[in-house]
Each structure stands twice: as structure tokens, then as C-alpha cells.
Amino acid sequence: MTEDVLPATPMTPTTQWVIEPRSSGPLAATHEVWEHRRFVDYLGRRALRKLYARTALGWGWLVLRPLLPILIRVLVFGGLVGLGSDGVPYFLFLTVGSLPWNLFQGSLMWSTRGLELNRKVLDEVYVPRIIMPIASMAPSALDFAFNAGVIVLAALFYLVKDGTTHLSLGLHTWWSVVALVLILALALGIGLFTSVWGERAKDARLTMGQVTAVWFLMTPVLYPISEVPVEYQGWMMLNPMAALVEAFKFGLFGTVAPGVLAFSLAAVLSIAVAAAGLFFFSWRDAIVTEN
Amino acid sequence: MSTSPGQPARWELAHDHGFHAAARVQEIWRYRRLVWFFARQSFVSLYAKTQLGWAWILIRPLAPLVVGALVYGGVMGVPSVEVPYFLFLLVGSIAWNAFDGPWMWGGRGIELQRKLITKLYLPRMILPAGAMARGFIEPLVYIGVLLLMLPYYRYSDGTWYLAVSWDLLTAPLFLLLAASLAFSLALWTSNWQARARDVRFGLAYFLSFWMYVTPVIYPASQVPERFRAFVWLNPMATVVEGFKGAIFGWAFPPAWAVLLACGEVVVVFLSGFWYFHLLESETTDKL
Numbered sequence: 001m002t003e004d005v006l007p008a009t010p011m012t013p014t015t016q017w018v019i020e021p022r023s024s025g026p027l028a029a030t031h032e033v034w035e036h037r038r039f040v041d042y043l044g045r046r047a048l049r050k051l052y053a054r055t056a057l058g059w060g061w062l063v064l065r066p067l068l069p070i071l072i073r074v075l076v077f078g079g080l081v082g083l084g085s086d087g088v089p090y091f092l093f094l095t096v097g098s099l100p101w102n103l104f105q106g107s108l109m110w111s112t113r114g115l116e117l118n119r120k121v122l123d124e125v126y127v128p129r130i131i132m133p134i135a136s137m138a139p140s141a142l143d144f145a146f147n148a149g150v151i152v153l154a155a156l157f158y159l160v161k162d163g164t165t166h167l168s169l170g171l172h173t174w175w176s177v178v179a180l181v182l183i184l185a186l187a188l189g190i191g192l193f194t195s196v197w198g199e200r201a202k203d204a205r206l207t208m209g210q211v212t213a214v215w216f217l218m219t220p221v222l223y224p225i226s227e228v229p230v231e232y233q234g235w236m237m238l239n240p241m242a243a244l245v246e247a248f249k250f251g252l253f254g255t256v257a258p259g260v261l262a263f264s265l266a267a268v269l270s271i272a273v274a275a276a277g278l279f280f281f282s283w284r285d286a287i288v289t290e291n
Numbered sequence: 292m293s294t295s296p297g298q299p300a301r302w303e304l305a306h307d308h309g310f311h312a313a314a315r316v317q318e319i320w321r322y323r324r325l326v327w328f329f330a331r332q333s334f335v336s337l338y339a340k341t342q343l344g345w346a347w348i349l350i351r352p353l354a355p356l357v358v359g360a361l362v363y364g365g366v367m368g369v370p371s372v373e374v375p376y377f378l379f380l381l382v383g384s385i386a387w388n389a390f391d392g393p394w395m396w397g398g399r400g401i402e403l404q405r406k407l408i409t410k411l412y413l414p415r416m417i418l419p420a421g422a423m424a425r426g427f428i429e430p431l432v433y434i435g436v437l438l439l440m441l442p443y444y445r446y447s448d449g450t451w452y453l454a455v456s457w458d459l460l461t462a463p464l465f466l467l468l469a470a471s472l473a474f475s476l477a478l479w480t481s482n483w484q485a486r487a488r489d490v491r492f493g494l495a496y497f498l499s500f501w502m503y504v505t506p507v508i509y510p511a512s513q514v515p516e517r518f519r520a521f522v523w524l525n526p527m528a529t530v531v532e533g534f535k536g537a538i539f540g541w542a543f544p545p546a547w548a549v550l551l552a553c554g555e556v557v558v559v560f561l562s563g564f565w566y567f568h569l570l571e572s573e574t575t576d577k578l
Contacts, residue, residue, distance in 0.1 A: 052489075053488070054487065054488045055487050055488050055489035055492075056486070056487035056489055056490070057487075057489050061489060061492070064493075068493075068496045069496065069499075072496060072499060072500045072503070075500070075503075076500075076503040083367075201340065201341055201342045202338075202340050202341045203341045203342045203343055203347075206341065206347060206351070210350070210351065210354045210355075213354070213355060213358070214354060214358045217358055217361075217362045218362075223366075223367075228366065229366070232366070
């Protein structure tokens with residue numbers, strides 16, 4: 001880097017170290033994460049190993065975790081309760097709806113625990129703290145991949161059974177991609193707040209467990225939004241996850257297009273929460289580093 | 292062990308492969324003080340290191356109840372016979388949670404004391420019995436909520452809903468049946484749970500499934516005709532319906548169903564007792 005600055009003196013080292021105060025703020029934080037991206041891989045593996053330590057099935061849980069709850073819910077809500085599913089087989093309806101929801105819930109729970117789980121690492125080496133809530137999302141990313149695999153298998157099953165996969169892919173599938181990005185932004189945004197809290201008290205984890213359980217029931221995963229009584233549908237717009245999950249389903253099924261207003265609201269909200277989370281985290285970070 | 296005066300007693304050490312159920316029970320009785328010790332310990336560590344502390348004991352069980360009432364009763368419109376859905380769900384949850392929590396926590400008894408039991412001897416059956424106590428928090432909180440809600444409904448709907456009769460006295464018996472079943476199942480699973488953490492994850496899924504096939508969030512009368520005959524094979528269906536019957540003054544499950552449930556609990560308990568004994572010594576080596 002310095003060769004063109006000091007070309008004449010042969011004795012100078014080729015690398016010059018510049019020591020300057022660490023800049024803070026959301027932009028600097030983002031840059032720092034990118035510079036330390038190798039850690040994401042390491043910490044992600046660490047989180048996974050911790051998750052499956054001392055288990056009999058070990059990695060087999062990667063397959064079971066997405067499948068078991070879906071099978072139970074299909075039996076109960078599709079079979080016993082007989083909830084509607086916009087004309088798609090209930091099993092497929094639920095697997096597709098669960099994919100974005102599980103990504104959200106998993107990412108949020110794991111990022112909340114990010115700082116707490118990696119306290120030891122933080123004490124020993126310098127890693128930008130903001131990496132922790134991000135890298136800790138690894139288990140949910142892996143779950144996502146397996147969940148997606150379940151959808152592919154289910155689609156193949158229906159292709160053989162009904163002669164159609166019930167999926168409709170096309171230009172509108174971009175809705176799904178955009179929805180997933182926004183979901184990750186929303187989860188990370190909230191996680192940046194809660195991980196700071198989670199580092200200090202177990203309450204964060206307990207609270208988020210409660211909140212996501214309630215949030216899940218208020219998001220159209222088990223049921224389509226069309227089944228919700230009309231007087232409540234307006235209220236559901238306030239839940240960004242409702243619009244995002246609906247948009248994701250639209251991308252794969254091509255049946256009910258999400259309301260533009262609801263979706264824009266959700267998009268703005270997700271991005272705002274992510275930005276606020278970055279601000280908050282880097283502000284807290286500056287305080288923590290000083291102490 | 293023959294002793295003659297002047298000579299010290301001779302001790303013979305030998306493996307004892309017998310089952311000796313009576314001796315086991317006696318031993319547990321001698322160590323009974325430890326049940327309280329472990330029960331107390333399971334509470335103390337509960338919400339340590341949290342900001343809200345003991346307030347969590349109230350918050351955690353209440354959120355699922357309120358949301359469940361909104362979603363199942365409000366949005367899905369599950370019928371609840373002739374009482375408000377919230378009350379219906381509350382009473383069903385008391386009975387269900389007297390089973391669910393004690394099983395899950397009792398099952399963790401050995402696992403939670405892994406460090407301790409590799410160091411000293413105690414009859415291991417004490418551990419699930421003590422740890423079970425933690426699981427009774429939810430049903431107790433729900434009973435508290437019920438006691439608060441009854442006067443509220445008396446004020447708002449003009450009726451207590453509670454049926455005061457001799458039948459009410461059977462309510463605690465149904466809870467006892469639920470707790471006995473929980474302990475018996477904990478005897479079966481606590482050794483597995485100590486050996487592998489994922490047994491607990493699997494059990495949690497299994498329990499959520501079990502809850503859905505038990506008439507907790509819906510009345511037994513909602514069960515489709517073709518499954519009706521199988522409902523009472525599930526002892527928890529008998530417990531939950533019986534408890535609701537005792538509180539609201541509805542018809543009890545048929546007598547044969549109650550007898551069947553009791554029989555099932557006895558079988559699970561005796562087999563669990565034997566199975567626990569079979570595995571317990573080996574478990575300590577595998578920790």
C-alpha cells in the first residue's frame with residue numbers, strides 16, 4: 001500500500017500500519033463485519049456444535065427439526081381442525097408458510113443469544129461484537145436449507161400423486177426473494193436490540209420466546225389471511241410478518257397477491273428496524289468498549 | 292457374616308443382582324428428606340440471573356393462555372359448550388399442565404444433577420420425584436387465575452360457572468392421577484434424558500402432539516364420530532374431561548374410562564419402576 005508513498009527509501013517496510021481511533025456508527029459497523037467475515041463461518045460452526053452437543057441423533061436433528069412440527073401441525077390443523085389453505089394441499093401450504101416464519105423466528109432467537117453464547121470468545125480475541133448476533137444465525141440458515149428441501153420433496157410428491165406440483169414459479173417469484181431479504185433485515189434489526197439485553201439478563205431470551213410464540217399465531221402461517229374475519233384483516237397489516245409471509249407464499253403459489261399498501265408498510269418497517277438496530281448496537285458498542 | 296466374640300465382624304462383598312422392590316421403596320423412604328431438598332433447589336435456580344426474577348413465574352404461563360384463548364376461541368371459533376372459552380381453556384390447561392410440566396421436569400431430574408450423582412450415592416429415584424415440583428408451578432398459577440376469574444364472571448355474566456356439589460371433591464383426584472402418570476413416565480424417560488439431551492426435544496414435540504389429541508383446547512364432544520371410541524384410551528383425555536366435569540358440573544367420562552386410566556397409570560408406574568432400576572446404575576457411568 002505504501003510503495004507509491006515512499007518509493008525512494010529501500011529500508012522502509014512494505015507495509016505501513018496506521019493506528020487510528022475506531023470509527024463507530026452503522027456504516028463503520030457494516031464495513032467492519034465485512035472485514036471480519038471469516039469469523040462468521042467459525043462462529044456459525046460453533047453455534048451449531050453447541051446446539052447438537054450431547055445428543056443421540058446429532059446432526060439427524062437437522063432433518064427432524066423442520067419436519068416434526070410441520071407433521072404435527074398438518075395432522076392437527078389440517079386434519080382435525082380443517083383450516084382452509086387457499087386451494088393448495090394443506091401440507092404444502094404449511095411447509096411453504098413455515099419456511100419464512102422459521103427463518104424469522106430462528107434468526108431472531110439465535111441473534112438474541114449471540115453475545116451471550118460467545119462471551120468467552122469476546123473475552124479472548126478482538127472480534128467486532130456486531131459479528132456475534134449475525135454469525136449466531138447460522139443454525140437458522142441451515143434449518144432454512146432443510147426446510148426448502150422439504151418443500152422440493154413435497155412438490156415432487158404432489159407431482160406424482162396429483163400430476164401437479166401446485167407451485168407456480170415465474171416472474172412473481174421475486175416476491176419471495178424480496179420477502180426473505182426483508183425478513184432477515186427485520187430479524188437482525190430486532191436481534192441487534194435484544195442481543196444487547198440478552199448479554200446482561202436471561203430475561204431477553206425468555207421474553208423473545210413468549211413474543212415469538214404469540215407473534216406466530218398472529219401471522220398467517222397456519223391459516224391463510226383470507227380466513228381471518230374481515231374486521232381483523234386491517235389490524236394484521238400492522239404486523240410486518242403477515243405481509244411478508246403472504247408475499248412469500250404468493251411468490252411460490254401465485255394465488256393471492258399481497259396488498260401493495262401492507263407490503264410497502266412491512267418493507268419500510270423492516271428496513272427502519274434494521275437501521276435502528278445498527279444505530280443502537282454501534283451506540284451501545286461505543287459505550288461497552290469505553291468501559 | 293458370622294461373628295465370634297473377640298473377632299471383628301467379617302464383611303462379605305458381593306454383587307446383588309436382585310430387584311428387591313420392597314428394599315428399594317424402603318431406601319427411598321429413608322432418603323425422603325432429599326425429595327424436599329431437590330424440589331427446593333429446582334425452584335431456587337429457576338429465574339436466577341433474570342431481572343424480573345419471580346415475576347416470570349406468573350408471566351410465562353399467562354401469555355400462552357391469553358393468546359390461545361384469542362386464537363382458538365376468537366379466530367378459529369372452537370366451541371366451548373356453555374362456558375366462556377377463556378374459562379374453558381383455563382380449566383383444561385390446569386389439568387393438562389399438571390401432567391405436562393411434572394413429566395418434563397421430572398424427566399430432567401437426573402440430568403440436572405449429573406455432576407452430583409457421579410460423586411455421591413443416593414437412591415436416584417429421588418431425583419425425578421424432587422425435580423417434578425418445578426412442573427407444578429403452571430397448574431398452581433392457573434388455579435390462582437381461576438380463583439380470580441370466577442368472581443369476575445359472577446359479576447359480568449351473573450353466574451359462577453363453578454358447580455358446587457360433592458362432585459367438586461373429585462377435581463383434586465384427577466390432578467393426582469395426572470401427576471402420577473407424569474411421575475411414572477418420568478421414571479421411563481429420565482435415564483434417557485440424562486444420556487442424551489435430544490430426548491427432551493423429541494419429548495416436547497411428542498407432548499405437543501399429545502396435547503392436541505387430548506380435549507384441552509376443544510371439548511371431547513367435538514371429536515369426530517369415528518375417533519370417539521379411541522378417545523378414552525388416552526388417560527389424559529379422561530383426566531382433562533373428568534376435571535372439567537368436576538369443575539363445571541358436566542357429565543364425567545364413563546366409569547370404565549376412569550378405571551382404564553387408573554389401570555394404565557398403575558401399569559406405567561410399575562413398569563417404569565422396574566425399568567428405572569434396570570438403567571439407573573449404568574446411567575451414572577455414561578454421564
